[in-house]
Amino acid sequence: MNRLARLYSILVYVFLYLPIVVLIVYSFNASKYGTAWQGITLDWYKKLISNSGLISSTKNSFLIATLSASIATLIGTLSALGLYRYKFRGAKLFVSVVYVLAISPDIIMGISLLILFNLVHMNLGFYTLLLAHITFNLPFVIIIVISRLRSFNRNLIDAAKDLGASEWVVFSKIILPLIMSSVISAWLLAFTLSLDDVVISFFVTGPNFEVLPLTLFSMTRLGIKSEINALCTMIFGVTLVLIFVSHFVFRRKV
Amino acid sequence: MDQSQTSVIEQVPIIELRNINKSFNSEVILNNFNFTLDQNQFVTILGPSGSGKTTIIKLIAGFELIDEGEIILNGVRVNDLAPNKREVNTVFQNYSLFPHMSVYENIAFGLKMKKKDKAYIDNAVRDVLKIIKMEKFADRKPDQLSGGQQQRVAVARAIVNKPLILLLDEPLSALDEKLRKEMQTELKQMQKDLGITFILVTHDQEEALSISDTVIVVNNGNIEQIGSPSEIYENPVNSFVAGFVGELNVLDAVIKSKDSDYITLLLEDECLYKMPNKQNVKGNFEEKFEINDKVKLLLRPENLKLTPLRLDSHNASEAADNPQVLKGRLNEVRYRGALLDYLITLNNNKKIIATSFHNKTEGVADYAEGAEIIIEWIADKEVLTK
Amino acid sequence: MIKKDLFRPFTILLIISWLTIFVLIPNLGVMGISFLTRDEANFIDFTFTLNNYQRLASEIYLKVFLKTFSVALCVTTICLVISYPFVYIISHTIKNKSTKDFLLILVIIPFWTSSLIRTYAMMLVLRVNGLLNSFLLGVGVINEPIEMLYNWFAIIVGLVYSSLPFMILPLYTAFEKLDHNYINAAQDLGANKFNVLTKVIIPLTKSGIAAGCILVFLGTLGMFFIPELLGGSKEILIGNLIKNQFLVARDWPLGTAIATILTILVVVLMVVYARNTKDTNRYQVVV
Numbered sequence: 001m002n003r004l005a006r007l008y009s010i011l012v013y014v015f016l017y018l019p020i021v022v023l024i025v026y027s028f029n030a031s032k033y034g035t036a037w038q039g040i041t042l043d044w045y046k047k048l049i050s051n052s053g054l055i056s057s058t059k060n061s062f063l064i065a066t067l068s069a070s071i072a073t074l075i076g077t078l079s080a081l082g083l084y085r086y087k088f089r090g091a092k093l094f095v096s097v098v099y100v101l102a103i104s105p106d107i108i109m110g111i112s113l114l115i116l117f118n119l120v121h122m123n124l125g126f127y128t129l130l131l132a133h134i135t136f137n138l139p140f141v142i143i144i145v146i147s148r149l150r151s152f153n154r155n156l157i158d159a160a161k162d163l164g165a166s167e168w169v170v171f172s173k174i175i176l177p178l179i180m181s182s183v184i185s186a187w188l189l190a191f192t193l194s195l196d197d198v199v200i201s202f203f204v205t206g207p208n209f210e211v212l213p214l215t216l217f218s219m220t221r222l223g224i225k226s227e228i229n230a231l232c233t234m235i236f237g238v239t240l241v242l243i244f245v246s247h248f249v250f251r252r253k254v
Numbered sequence: 255m256d257q258s259q260t261s262v263i264e265q266v267p268i269i270e271l272r273n274i275n276k277s278f279n280s281e282v283i284l285n286n287f288n289f290t291l292d293q294n295q296f297v298t299i300l301g302p303s304g305s306g307k308t309t310i311i312k313l314i315a316g317f318e319l320i321d322e323g324e325i326i327l328n329g330v331r332v333n334d335l336a337p338n339k340r341e342v343n344t345v346f347q348n349y350s351l352f353p354h355m356s357v358y359e360n361i362a363f364g365l366k367m368k369k370k371d372k373a374y375i376d377n378a379v380r381d382v383l384k385i386i387k388m389e390k391f392a393d394r395k396p397d398q399l400s401g402g403q404q405q406r407v408a409v410a411r412a413i414v415n416k417p418l419i420l421l422l423d424e425p426l427s428a429l430d431e432k433l434r435k436e437m438q439t440e441l442k443q444m445q446k447d448l449g450i451t452f453i454l455v456t457h458d459q460e461e462a463l464s465i466s467d468t469v470i471v472v473n474n475g476n477i478e479q480i481g482s483p484s485e486i487y488e489n490p491v492n493s494f495v496a497g498f499v500g501e502l503n504v505l506d507a508v509i510k511s512k513d514s515d516y517i518t519l520l521l522e523d524e525c526l527y528k529m530p531n532k533q534n535v536k537g538n539f540e541e542k543f544e545i546n547d548k549v550k551l552l553l554r555p556e557n558l559k560l561t562p563l564r565l566d567s568h569n570a571s572e573a574a575d576n577p578q579v580l581k582g583r584l585n586e587v588r589y590r591g592a593l594l595d596y597l598i599t600l601n602n603n604k605k606i607i608a609t610s611f612h613n614k615t616e617g618v619a620d621y622a623e624g625a626e627i628i629i630e631w632i633a634d635k636e637v638l639t640k
Numbered sequence: 641m642i643k644k645d646l647f648r649p650f651t652i653l654l655i656i657s658w659l660t661i662f663v664l665i666p667n668l669g670v671m672g673i674s675f676l677t678r679d680e681a682n683f684i685d686f687t688f689t690l691n692n693y694q695r696l697a698s699e700i701y702l703k704v705f706l707k708t709f710s711v712a713l714c715v716t717t718i719c720l721v722i723s724y725p726f727v728y729i730i731s732h733t734i735k736n737k738s739t740k741d742f743l744l745i746l747v748i749i750p751f752w753t754s755s756l757i758r759t760y761a762m763m764l765v766l767r768v769n770g771l772l773n774s775f776l777l778g779v780g781v782i783n784e785p786i787e788m789l790y791n792w793f794a795i796i797v798g799l800v801y802s803s804l805p806f807m808i809l810p811l812y813t814a815f816e817k818l819d820h821n822y823i824n825a826a827q828d829l830g831a832n833k834f835n836v837l838t839k840v841i842i843p844l845t846k847s848g849i850a851a852g853c854i855l856v857f858l859g860t861l862g863m864f865f866i867p868e869l870l871g872g873s874k875e876i877l878i879g880n881l882i883k884n885q886f887l888v889a890r891d892w893p894l895g896t897a898i899a900t901i902l903t904i905l906v907v908v909l910m911v912v913y914a915r916n917t918k919d920t921n922r923y924q925v926v927v
Contacts, residue, residue, distance in 0.1 A: 005729045012726045016750050016804065019761030022771050026764060077656065080650025094655060096914070101663065102905050103855055105862020107879055108899050111886060112666030115896070119669060135662045189752075196754035198865055203886065213756055220760050220869060227766075232757045239753050247745060317824055337827040344828045354843045363839075367830035415829065497684040 027229035044230035054215060054231070061195055061212040063125075068133035068197065069190035075134070076141025077183055083142075084149040095146070100165055103137040110203035117204065124206035125193075132204040133197065137190035144189065149175075150184035188246045192239060257553040266449045268293045268418060269314065274323035276309060276475075284475045287323070290312045291453075291468070296445045298462040299455045302498065310472070314453070315344050328418050338367070343412035345422045349404045351396035357383075357407050358392040359542040370506070376601040376613045381391040382414045385444065402433045409441070412616050413448060420445075422454040426461065438465050440467035459499045463487060469494050493639055496552045503606040504578075505551040505560070507638075508544055517543065517638070522602050523553060525580050529636065554639040558608035560596060581605070584621050598627055667903065674897035684892055692897035701881075705901075708878040712860040715799045719807040719851065719856050722800070727776040727808060728841070745811065751805035762790060762798050766870075767790050790872035798861050798870040806859060814848020847917050852914055858906055874905035878902060 027045070041096040048054055083091055101109070113135065117128045154177070160170050198213045205211060212235070219228050266497060267290045272558075274287040283306045291297055301307045314325060316337035327333050332340055358379055365375045383389045386406040396404055399628045407423055412420055422441075426434045442465045456462055462469050463483040471478040474576050477549040479486055479495045483567065490496035493504065507519040510526065518528045521529065543549060581601055588595035589612070596608040608629070621627070645744065674692055679685035695701065734740050750758060765771045766788040773785040788794060826840045842849075864879030876884075878898060885895030 002733075005725075005733060009726055011728050012722065013746060015801070016747070018771070019749070019758060019765045019801070020753070022764050023757070023761040068791065075658065078651055079655045079658075082648070082655060086648050086652065088652055096910075097659065097663065100907065102908050103858050103878070103910075105858060105902065107862040107864065107882055108667075108670075108903055108906075110668045111882065111895065111899055113662070114886065115669040115673060115892075116662070117668040119665075131662070138658065194753050198754070198756050199812070199862070202883075205850060213754060216756060216760075217865060220763075221757070228760065232760060237755055240749065243745070243749055243752055315828060337824070338832055342828075344825075346821055346825055348821065349824040350819070352822060352825070352840065363826070363831075364829035367835060411829070510777075522922075556678045 006063060020167045022079070023229055025237070027226065027233040029226060029229070035070070044226045045234075047227055048230050048234070051227075053210070054212075056244045057210045057212045057215045059222055060126075064129055064133055064211060065191045065194035068130055068194050069187050072134045072137035072141050073183060073187045074189050075184055076138050076186065077145050077179075079138075079147060080142050080145035081171075083146060087151055098139045098142050101133040101136075106136070106197070106199035107203075110200040113200070114203045124204060125209045129201060129209060132200050133194045136197070136200055137193060140189055140193065141186040145179060145182050148179050152178070185246055188242055195235070195238070266292055267291055267326075268295075269313075269329055270324070270326040271310075272315065272324040272326070273277065273610045274325070275321045276318065277321055282475060284313075287475070287477060289453060289470060289477060289480060294449050295440060295452055295467045296343060296465060296468040297451065297452050297453045297468045297470065299464040299470045300457070300459060300474060300498070302457055304470045304474075306475040307457075307472050308423055311344065311423055311453060311455055314340075314419065315342055315421055316340050341418045343415050343417040343420055343426045345405075345408045345412050345420065347423045347425065347427065349396075349408040349425075351404055351407055351411070356393050356395055357388065357399070359409060360396070361411045361414055363411065368415070378414050382410045385447075386410045402437065404428065404462055404463055406440075409444070413444070413450065417450065419451045421450060425454070426455055427456070427458075427493065434461070439540065441465065444487065459559075463499065469499075471498065473498075488635070489639060490552070491639075493550060494559075495554060496637060496639070499530060501555045501607060501609070503553045503555060505549050505553065505604070505606070507547050507549050509549060511545060512543065517637075519549070519551065522600055522604055524601055527631070528640070543640075547640070550639050552639060553606075553631055554635065555595070555609035556608045557632045557635040558606075559630045559632065560598075560608055560610075560629070561623065561628045562621060563628050582627050582629060584623055584625050584627050586623060587621060596627075598629065600629075645859045648738065662710060670896045670903070671900050673893055674900045676893050678891050678893050689893075695894065696897055696901070701898075704876055704878060704881055707875075711796065711799070711877065712857050714796060715803060715860045716807075716853050716856045718796070719803050720853060721803065721851065723807040723811055724849075727811040727815050728837075733811060737814050747805055747808050747812075751809065755802045756865065757797050758802060759869055762794075762801055763869060766794050766797065766913050791875065792875065793873070794870040795867050795875060798866045799863060802863075802866060803856040803859055806855040810851035810855065813847065813849045814845040814851075850913060850917065858909065861902060861905070865866060 019233055028040045028042070030041040030043065083095065108133075113132045113251060114124075115129070117124060122128055156178075159172055160174050165173070196213060198217055201214055202217070205214065216228065216231060216235075219225070219231075266314045270290045271287055274284050274399070275282070276284040276287075278473040287306075287310070299307045299310060299508065309318060313320055314327075316335060316339075320333060327340065327342065351357075352363070355363070361379045361382060362375050365378060370378075379392075380389070383392060386409065388403065388406060388410075391399065391403065391407075396407070399407065405428075406600070408425070409420075416464055417577060425441075426437050438461060441452065442456070452594045454461075454466075463486070464545060468480065469483055469486045473494055481489075485562055486495060486499055490499065493502075496502050497504075502524075505521050507521045510518060510520050511518045512531060515531055516528050517531045518526060521527050550617045582598040584596060585605075592612055593609055596610070598606050598608060606629070660765045675682055675688055675690065677687045677689050677691065679686045693748050720802065732744055734743070763770075767773075768785045768787065768789070770789075772783075772788060776782045776784065820843065822840050823836055826836045831839065862879050863877070865878060867875055867877050873880075880896050880903075885891045885898070
């Protein structure tokens with residue numbers, strides 16, 4: 001590969017990673033406002049762990065992420081299967097809507113759900129947040145599972161039926177195992193999106209239920225502090241773990 | 255003008271491959287490969303999958319670089335020349351017509367790259383469209399064409415550039431039988447009309463035999479034989495070539511005696527066969543045969559002559575006495591339209607095939623399954639090899 | 641038997657009810673409210689009015705729309721210019737499949753990371769005593785630290801930084817789908833590297849380019865926290881505008897009017913995109 005090309009691609013990677021590396025490095029910086037380098041410390045991490053507000057935010061985030069990912073994956077997989085198997089009027093429209101939802105700016109979904117909850121006089125808090133997260137995760141789950149189903153070799157199903165398998169057997173013993181990796185991948189993506197979501201949560205959560213990204217957001221608005229660096233580094237670490245898990249489970253295509 | 259002094263124009267061979275070595279990941283694909291081709295030939299490279307035949311044309315086109323050796327195109331050494339600079343064009347196996355361009359634009363592409371002017375391009379493209387009989391399809395896109403039409407456009411796109419050599423990588427393999435035969439005829443005619451050397455790669459021996467001037471048989475990166483179709487078919491140098499290029503019966507034999515005129519073989523433990531010693535003739539007998547050598551006698555099914563052994567007829571006793579024939583039992587007659595295959599088991603359980611034309615005017619030979627058969631063959635049509 | 645018969649209406653019902661409750665009704669609500677008036681106590685007063693849209697047609701708001709589109713366009717262009725050569729190099733010149741996979745994962749890691757975190761990290765780099773300034777001072781290019789944060793420069797860099805993976809991934813998919821034989825055919829016909837790029841590669845990766853551009857453009861339109869963090873709350877884009885109406889000014893009708901315009905724009909873009917791409921390729925963007 002020619003030298004210029006190599007240099008260019010390395011530069012792009014540097015651009016992508018430099019800020020993150022700086023972040024991680026500074027999370028160990030003993031200086032409080034992360035200005036000059038003053039030696040390594042784990043103080044900020046210790047502070048984080050003892051900050052009860054942060055701990056409860058984190059717990060809340062993980063709870064919502066797990067629940068919304070699981071429910072969204074369940075509903076989404078069923079929907080994708082339904083769309084794949086049954087031709088019904090409006091199926092195409094439905095799929096188009098799903099794609100539009102997936103790429104629409106989050107802010108539209110945020111305020112539309114806010115209005116919905118207001119309409120039914122629902123208090124903003126845990127349940128509204130959960131419903132909102134399920135809603136924004138669903139399109140991604142559906143897209144991932146449907147893509148996998150579409151690349152499915154129909155001959156496998158025909159072969160199974162030829163050998164006497166019933167619909168249920170075809171589903172449970174052939175389709176399900178083969179799409180399992182996509183389902184898991186979809187779950188992981190939903191989990192991550194939920195953990196990271198700022199915009200939608202911003203609109204639909206109440207003061208009694210804090211989630212991590214929002215806590216982080218309010219912290220960052222106040223300026224740069226080393227505790228924030230530590231917090232971000234930890235969240236980034238969790239994401240890394242999730243990616244590697246996802247890649248090894250889902251080794252076909254990342 | 256004095257006929258005897260007609261000057262011969264020195265013709266440079268259109269291509270020479272000298273001592274080519276090519277490996278991939280330490281697996282040798284081509285081993286000391288050599289051949290030279292004259293101009294204006296239809297050449298086929300024939301071989302099984304994995305024989306290296308596709309690699310050869312990739313090397314000629316420049317998509318692969320040789321490890322060792324030389325490629326000389328029309329007298330010019332082109333080893334390191336990039337594909338876009340070689341005066342060679344390729345018809346790809348899947349045609350690779352640019353999907354975003356029309357038929358016209360596809361064909362014009364090479365000429366555009368050569369910066370020919372608009373008028374020239376238009377004329378050339380229209381001319382070639384006439385040759386492939388697709389004038390009306392100029393504005394269609396490739397995905398609107400059938401397989402056969404795409405193939406024609408792929409050929410047109412290549413020949414419009416008037417290359418020194420046209421390389422065709424199994425161009426007809428995706429077409430059905432009938433279409434394939436039509437295209438073979440068309441390609442042959444095109445080659446004659448244009449005078450460009452065509453090098454076609456295929457694993458289909460029938461295709462190779464029917465349209466080529468020269469056939470190069472390759473196996474495992476080596477050239478087994480180069481010759482005209484009839485040479486390859488009738489005088490194969492070894493059993494690989496013989497077996498690859500047509501149906502073959504391989505009889506085991508031991509050399510019992512030989513002199514300057516004849517060799518006597520014990521065939522299949524049964525028949526003593528005396529055949530002319532052609533050791534001095536080029537072709538078959540490049541190997542030296544000694545007494546007691548275990549050898550193989552190769553016979554084409556269509557060269558076998560069958561006669562039923564009728565015990566009551568006069569040939570029965572003749573047959574019993576004649577050591578020059580083989581005897582066997584007819585297992586099955588297979589109907590192949592214009593041909594009939596006779597599957598025979600010899601007395602030592604070896605299975606052979608005889609083929610004859612199913613010629614209604616001469617009457618069908620009356621062979622019942624299970625009948626005993628006398629097998630002879632046309633002298634001079636056998637091939638002896640190790 | 642029963643299972644099969646129930647499954648079909650069940651899934652269809654599931655799909656339709658989810659769509660209705662969480663997508664159709666809320667969005668109708670948004671559109672509906674945009675035609676109502678603001679009420680101090682209850683947010684909305686059910687009086688029909690076109691006032692909101694009229695106000696949006698005024699110069700101040702039009703400026704905001706224009707600014708946002710320009711920023712989105714700028715960010716999209718920069719992302720495309722940076723990403724295309726990058727993807728070309730990775731996809732085209734690297735032959736080893738596992739190396740390619742690894743390099744792709746390296747791109748995906750930022751994609752999966754919270755954009756809030758990445759934006760904050762960018763703040764660290766751009767601030768006055770941050771990495772970039774220290775480096776430039778150290779090397780001697782500048783004598784005093786430059787204000788790289790809390791201005792348009794920071795916003796654009798931050799938006800590009802956040803959107804880059806969204807351009808890279810669809811482009812990568814398109815490149816991988818490109819049959820190498822087309823490139824061989826073009827070379828065979830005499831095309832040099834430049835011609836191969838412009839006449840074969842770019843036209844045949846058009847779908848990836850379009851997909852990437854749409855993802856980045858739309859993503860940028862709705863951003864509010866990136867401009868806020870990196871611009872220091874000084875610059876107003878559509879996203880900030882909407883957010884302010886809902887949480888600060890409590891003018892829901894105005895906010896929903898802006899959101900409605902944004903939604904219409906999204907739908908229009910999607911329709912244009914769909915009309916111009918072949919069915920099979922259209923949605924094979926990222927996965």
